[in-house]
Amino acid sequence: MNLVSGEPRADEIQGAPSRGIEGEEGPSEARSNEGDRRADPRNDPWKGFRGVCSGILILEMVAVLLGVPVVENLSSFHGPGWAPTTFVLCFAALLFVACAVQSRPWAFSLDLGLQPVLVAGWLVHPALGIAGVIFAVVWGVVWWMRRGVQKAQASRYDG
Known part of the structure; x- marks a missing residue:
């Protein structure tokens, strides 16, 4: 303009x-020419929601990676010494991949499905489990808001 x-x-x-x-x-x-594969961003009402989900995943990844020194030095995990660090690094990689696939229809289910894995990190170190509980609450609130928007959209198009 x-x-x-x-x-x-x-x-x-x-x-x-x-x-x-x-x-x-x-x-x-x-x-x-590639139009049918992806929705036009100007007409996609969920683009902002996917951005919020990606942002939360990045914050979660940073929080998980900050746990590397904790599990390296303070973990009481009974098993190989490399296992706690490997768990944290692999989970951070999963969060990064989840961030990269937010345009897929199954991405939100993936986001929600990763949260019990982080809560199970309590077995590696309680700090990871606490972070998992905090982020599970955050994702619960996001799910609740998403459901409310979907209901509002459905009522607008039905009535």
Whole structure:
């Protein structure tokens, strides 16, 4: 949008030709060709929700990684000494992967399914279990809010 005149720029008008090299597709035309696979972000009401979920997963990953020195030095785990650190690092990697797949329809189920695993981290060190309980509560609140939005959307389209 031109800030002075208030008129849209040529590249903002839908259906306007792209400004690329003649004979080549511009970015807007290339995006429209892959259209059925992903929803248009301008029309996707859940894009912000996926961003919130990704943000929570990143915060959870940071909190879990901060537990590495704790389990290295204070763990009372009866077993191989490398097991607690491996658990923490693998779980952090799972959180990163979950963050990367938030656009998938099953991603929220994955997010919720990871929480009991972190609560089970209590067996490695109680601090991990406490972090698991805290994040399980956070994800419970997110689930509750998501359910409320889904109900509101359903009532808006039904009535």
